[in-house]
Amino acid sequence: MQVILSTSGKCTHLLAQYLPEVDIGTELTEGSIDEESSSSKIARNEYDPSVSALGKEVNKLLSNSAEKRFFGKSSGIPYTPLIMQKRAQYLGKEKADPIHQTLFMKRREQFWDVQSYYSLRIDDSLPDYDFPEEDFMLSLVNLYFTNHNCYLPLLHRPTFENDLKTGLHRIDYMFAGTVLLVCALGARNSYDPRVFDGCNKEAGWQWFEQITPFRTSLQDRSTTTLYELQIHCLSSLYLESVGLWESVWTQVGLALGLAQDVGAHMHRSNPPNARDELWKRAFWVLMFLDVSLACLLGHAVTLHYEDFDLDFPLECDDMFWDHPDPAQNFAQPSEQPSEISFFVNLLKLVNIMSYIKDTVYYSRKPLIVLGGQHRPPETEIISNLDSVLERWIQSIPGHLRWDPNRKEQPFFNQSGFLYITYQYARILIHRPYIPRTFDSQTTSTSYPPVATCLEAAMSCLDVVNVQKQRGYYIESLNVMAFVNSVTLTLLLIVWSGYGSGSDPFISREMQSVFISMEMMKAIENRLPSAGAFWDLFSELVSSEPTDVVSQSAGPSLTQRSVHKKRPREVPHPQVPIQPQYPYPTQFQPLSPEYASPGSWTSPLETEQPALYPSSAPDLTVYVPSTEYNTQATYVPYPTGYLPAPQPYFPDMWPTEVSSDYDLGSFLYHSNNG
Numbered sequence: 001m002q003v004i005l006s007t008s009g010k011c012t013h014l015l016a017q018y019l020p021e022v023d024i025g026t027e028l029t030e031g032s033i034d035e036e037s038s039s040s041k042i043a044r045n046e047y048d049p050s051v052s053a054l055g056k057e058v059n060k061l062l063s064n065s066a067e068k069r070f071f072g073k074s075s076g077i078p079y080t081p082l083i084m085q086k087r088a089q090y091l092g093k094e095k096a097d098p099i100h101q102t103l104f105m106k107r108r109e110q111f112w113d114v115q116s117y118y119s120l121r122i123d124d125s126l127p128d129y130d131f132p133e134e135d136f137m138l139s140l141v142n143l144y145f146t147n148h149n150c151y152l153p154l155l156h157r158p159t160f161e162n163d164l165k166t167g168l169h170r171i172d173y174m175f176a177g178t179v180l181l182v183c184a185l186g187a188r189n190s191y192d193p194r195v196f197d198g199c200n201k202e203a204g205w206q207w208f209e210q211i212t213p214f215r216t217s218l219q220d221r222s223t224t225t226l227y228e229l230q231i232h233c234l235s236s237l238y239l240e241s242v243g244l245w246e247s248v249w250t251q252v253g254l255a256l257g258l259a260q261d262v263g264a265h266m267h268r269s270n271p272p273n274a275r276d277e278l279w280k281r282a283f284w285v286l287m288f289l290d291v292s293l294a295c296l297l298g299h300a301v302t303l304h305y306e307d308f309d310l311d312f313p314l315e316c317d318d319m320f321w322d323h324p325d326p327a328q329n330f331a332q333p334s335e336q337p338s339e340i341s342f343f344v345n346l347l348k349l350v351n352i353m354s355y356i357k358d359t360v361y362y363s364r365k366p367l368i369v370l371g372g373q374h375r376p377p378e379t380e381i382i383s384n385l386d387s388v389l390e391r392w393i394q395s396i397p398g399h400l401r402w403d404p405n406r407k408e409q410p411f412f413n414q415s416g417f418l419y420i421t422y423q424y425a426r427i428l429i430h431r432p433y434i435p436r437t438f439d440s441q442t443t444s445t446s447y448p449p450v451a452t453c454l455e456a457a458m459s460c461l462d463v464v465n466v467q468k469q470r471g472y473y474i475e476s477l478n479v480m481a482f483v484n485s486v487t488l489t490l491l492l493i494v495w496s497g498y499g500s501g502s503d504p505f506i507s508r509e510m511q512s513v514f515i516s517m518e519m520m521k522a523i524e525n526r527l528p529s530a531g532a533f534w535d536l537f538s539e540l541v542s543s544e545p546t547d548v549v550s551q552s553a554g555p556s557l558t559q560r561s562v563h564k565k566r567p568r569e570v571p572h573p574q575v576p577i578q579p580q581y582p583y584p585t586q587f588q589p590l591s592p593e594y595a596s597p598g599s600w601t602s603p604l605e606t607e608q609p610a611l612y613p614s615s616a617p618d619l620t621v622y623v624p625s626t627e628y629n630t631q632a633t634y635v636p637y638p639t640g641y642l643p644a645p646q647p648y649f650p651d652m653w654p655t656e657v658s659s660d661y662d663l664g665s666f667l668y669h670s671n672n673g
Helices: 002-018 055-062 077-090 099-106 134-147 157-165 173-187 226-241 245-261 274-297 340-360 378-395 411-433 448-470 477-495 508-523 528-540
Strands: 620-623 633-636
Touching: 134 157, 134 173, 157 173, 173 226, 226 245, 226 274, 226 477, 245 274, 274 340, 274 477, 340 378, 340 411, 378 411, 411 448, 411 477, 448 477, 448 508, 477 508, 477 528, 508 528
Parallel strands: none
Antiparallel strands: 620 633
């Protein structure tokens, strides 16, 4: 219990510091919070200054080149200069000789120098790249920044466009690589037939395939550059768009290793500057890709929260980086909401998802060495995870709260992206606890995990439905994958018997599945994975194991399941945004009267899910407006209670949880050091 109180205290303090507008009063026993946690600021786990200040000398020791490497605190190498200083003091010398003057004279070349056959020779001359025509290239660049950089702001648009205008891509092959990949990604959203270049390949492939790996050998000792890290980010995003998920996960892992090699994952105390911001953006884009793919594919997260210490990007839009008055650089006007706020809030959510992945889905029970305390109950941990997610959504600025009536772009799409990811994270917590067996005498509200997953899935697909009505879907593989995972959870609930009504084929849950399928159909020519999921869903909603939902380009209804995969078609830029395809009789959408917002009431609105008492304070939950809740509001939780699973989970899916759930600290990085 002491462990629970201590970690909860840390979480409470951190949230109070960074979310002062949220009332998070505590009932913890006095003195249960660590002294470090009660300090005025979250202490960074900095290097000992006597060690970190000598880091530059270490690179001189290890290499004749000017390349800089990063050595972590567990490495003994950074202590070498300090040892030399201590030795000099002991020997009575006032000042130790510079390390590069003493050791460099004594080191034996055969053990220190990189042998010529180790080195990978890279031709610095510009490869024979084939760029798009000038006007076409500019349109592709604009499409990239409009459809991709607005969500994952890797590049600083004014800098990129200025370098492009001055012809840097004609003389710098690394920048040329970023330009080609930007064009390849922009091509994914272009209706210009030139994106296919007269071939049957993916849109933009002719520019993507020109970029060869810059590290073709493990013998390459050159340090990572900013352009190289950006190339890994851009190529990963392109590989995502064509459905090569596993390749993306592998490449992101490699890129994160390269980022660590140069210390891109560590806090910088410099005043705000463009180069540091671009390094931060590149690292955080990789972190988003790594965590989201780890959750979606069930892989391990490459970097855990404890493995890096980097501030979030500054919430300052590109246009405000530079100002005639240097004192006003990186100053976002208070009256203008920042588009980068979306990315920062998304990263906070990604940190939570990373912890959920480690806590709920680990492969082996974590070792508890110090103290020997037992792990808390699963209900206690899940309750804390739920609480942190709720506090996260309460902390979102107003321009990013989901509102189906919002007109401003990109805030409408950004808020939809955030809300879909949030609902996916809720499901990520509770899905393992959906009972495998069904009792016909019970409803979804009898099992809080089922009720939570059902409400989250329906809310998520409400957002998709609003996007359909607007005539535009967020064509991001990550959003598409989150929606698909949510849809699979909804189908699990339906076929487990926890849906509404006695007939699943006409249930409101199945209608939401059809909304997801319409999204997949609309974007499948741009994101091939969407077409694969449409095929999967058409099988999972079928009334017969051998039936498939009829569609014009698909196989006949008599074909066996193994042959139901549709062959890939040549992507065509003129894709209807709202596809029309026939439903079988049993899948006809509900009549407008039945499907209208007021025609049904969620079980969560008529029955209070089972709750169990907690020592946490009263909270209010932000409930965004959706199709079924037209007015956004704050709803109070019952006094003294938090939403949490029942301690009773009959025949649950096998799962384990860890004992460490100090959740608040990995939500918020300070930009103040």
